[in-house]
Each structure stands twice: as C-alpha cells, then as structure tokens.
Amino acid sequence: MPKIGIIGGSGIYKIEGMKALKEVRVKTPFGDPSDCYRTGQLAGVDVVFLPRHGSSHTINPSQINYRANVFGMKKLGVEKLISVSACGSLKKEHKPLDFVLPDQFVDRTTGGRCMTFFSDGIVAHVGFGQPVCPELLDLIWGAAQALNLSVHKGGTYLNMEGPAFSTKAESHLYRSWGMDIIGMTNMAEARLAREAEMCYATIAAVTDYDCWYESEESVTVEMIVANLRKNAENSKKLVGEVVRRLGSAPSSCACSESLKYAIVTDKKAISAKIKKDLKPIIGKYI
Numbered sequence: 001m002p003k004i005g006i007i008g009g010s011g012i013y014k015i016e017g018m019k020a021l022k023e024v025r026v027k028t029p030f031g032d033p034s035d036c037y038r039t040g041q042l043a044g045v046d047v048v049f050l051p052r053h054g055s056s057h058t059i060n061p062s063q064i065n066y067r068a069n070v071f072g073m074k075k076l077g078v079e080k081l082i083s084v085s086a087c088g089s090l091k092k093e094h095k096p097l098d099f100v101l102p103d104q105f106v107d108r109t110t111g112g113r114c115m116t117f118f119s120d121g122i123v124a125h126v127g128f129g130q131p132v133c134p135e136l137l138d139l140i141w142g143a144a145q146a147l148n149l150s151v152h153k154g155g156t157y158l159n160m161e162g163p164a165f166s167t168k169a170e171s172h173l174y175r176s177w178g179m180d181i182i183g184m185t186n187m188a189e190a191r192l193a194r195e196a197e198m199c200y201a202t203i204a205a206v207t208d209y210d211c212w213y214e215s216e217e218s219v220t221v222e223m224i225v226a227n228l229r230k231n232a233e234n235s236k237k238l239v240g241e242v243v244r245r246l247g248s249a250p251s252s253c254a255c256s257e258s259l260k261y262a263i264v265t266d267k268k269a270i271s272a273k274i275k276k277d278l279k280p281i282i283g284k285y286i
C-alpha cells in the first residue's frame with residue numbers, strides 16, 4: 001500500500017477524521033520542516049499530514065523550507081504526495097469554490113527559493129516536462145467526479161513570489177500567457193517531489209478571481225478564508241475519497257524512477273557526507 005502524504009496550505013492545518021494520530025518531529029539535512037508531521041489513518045489508509053505554513057500559519061510562502069518539508073515526507077516513507085492549496089483564478093470559467101487540478105506550473109518566484117536537493121557537491125537533472133503525476137491526477141479527477149464536485153482537470157498554475165498579491169498589470173499579463181490559476185507555493189514542492197521520486201499532484205481550491213476581473217472584488221485574505229470555509233466540507237470529502245481510492249490503486253507511472261538517469265556526478269566524487277545526508281533519496285543508486 002503506498003504511503004500517502006498530504007501537504008495542507010492556507011486554511012488547512014489538520015485533516016479531520018484521521019485515526020491513530022501521532023505527532024512526529026523529523027530531522028533533515030536541510031533544516032526544520034514547517035511543523036511536526038501528523039501520521040495516522042484516513043479511510044483505513046496510512047497518511048502523513050504537514051501544514052506547509054505551520055499549524056498557526058506563521059511561515060510565509062517565501063520562507064517555507066520546501067526542501068525540509070519534502071525530505072521529511074520521504075524519510076517517513078511517503079510515495080504519493082498531494083498538495084491541497086488555495087488559489088486565485090485567472091480564467092472566468094474557474095469560479096470561486098471550484099477545484100482545479102493543474103497539470104503544469106510556471107515559476108515566477110523571484111526570491112531564490114531553493115528547489116533542489118542536488119545543490120552542493122552532487123548534480124542531478126530530473127525530467128520535469130510533465131510535473132504532475134498523470135496517474136495521481138486521473139485518480140483525483142475520478143474521485144472529484146464521483147462526488148459531483150465542480151472540478152477542472154488540467155491547467156497551468158502560475159507560482160508568484162508573494163506575499164503581496166499581484167498588480168492588475170501582472171494579473172493581465174499572466175492571463176495573456178494563458179495561465180489558469182495563481183498561487184505562491186506549489187512549484188518548489190512539485191520539483192522536489194520529482195527529485196525525491198514521489199508522485200505529486202495538486203488539489204487547488206479556487207478562492208477568488210485575483211484582481212483582473214472588473215466586475216468582481218479584488219482578492220483579499222478575508223475573501224480567501226471565507227471561501228475556504230465554504231468549501232471545507234467538499235475539500236474534506238475529496239481528500240477522503242482520494243485516499244480511499246489510492247489505498248487500492250495499482251501504480252505504473254515512472255515517478256518512482258525519476259532519478260534513474262538523472263545524477264550526472266561521478267559516483268567516486270560524491271562525498272560520504274552527501275551519501276549519508278541524501279540516503280533516503282539516492283541510496284538505491286549510489
């Protein structure tokens with residue numbers, strides 16, 4: 001049975017209904033994760049939960065230690081990582097309270113977030129043309145449809161830096177590029193999950209129309225929180241159904257082999273420290 005990791009975003013600081021809950025602190029070579037991990041069972045399936053902004057939302061998107069968060073999941077044996085996130089809509093048809101399951105990301109961060117485990121004495125280049133696991137995406141899509149939710153399969157998530165929201169000029173620019181939704185957090189996780197050979201997919205809950213739509217109010221935190229609350233029951237049902245389905249789904253995607261040909265550094269040149277630090281990720285190759 002694959003171990004499932006869930007990273008909760010804004011408004012999602014715990015998963016209701018998790019049984020046999022334990023809080024686990026995980027040490028990583030990259031520093032501290034956003035919080036302790038909550039392990040337990042949901043729908044009879046093993047899950048691990050982490051709130052990416054911390055359980056009291058104290059960490060802003062630029063300061064999240066994405067590497068520690070994903071590395072901790074890997075150390076706990078997670079194979080499938082699901083992000084549950086709030087997002088703004090850049091298209092009329094993606095309405096507040098809809099869900100979007102993006103299949104692409106565009107990086108517009110500017111603050112130099114570290115998005116690789118391979119930065120210091122070891123180099124790897126993973127394929128990222130298809131940044132979301134297609135099987136996991138399909139499974140989430142099936143679960144959302146079975147629940148009759150208003151959900152859009154595919155689309156591009158524009159990852160801005162934040163923490164301030166976009167200017168109108170930026171919002172229109174991203175629309176002109178054909179972007180579907182906007183958020184501040186998922187790109188780094190998707191890259192790191194690929195390097196850690198985990199499947200990754202995002203459940204994005206649309207909370208607002210950002211600031212491009214003249215007939216709608218521009219985004220505020222108040223609006224985001226109110227819409228997340230309105231959608232909480234649907235999000236909970238969707239996560240539960242996804243986990244239940246994943247518990248018995250066979251998997252044939254290539255995510256668990258993404259590092260197979262990616263490490264370019266001569267094995268003899270990789271230090272004992274790097275081998276030890278990165279063991280959960282590179283141990284099977286080096």
Ligand SMILES: CSC[C@H]1O[C@H](OP(=O)(O)O)[C@H](O)[C@@H]1O
Pocket residue numbers: 008009010052053061084085086087162182183184185186221224
């Ligand atoms: C609280 S509003 C902006 C905040 O909400 C989204 O967070 P997450 O992706 O963690 O759900 C967005 O990316 C911003 O970080």
Ligand SMILES: Nc1ncnc2[nH]cnc12
Pocket residue numbers: 086087088089160165166182183184207208209210211219224
């Ligand atoms: N409009 C928006 N821009 C960036 N992140 C968001 N998260 C939710 N709505 C957002």
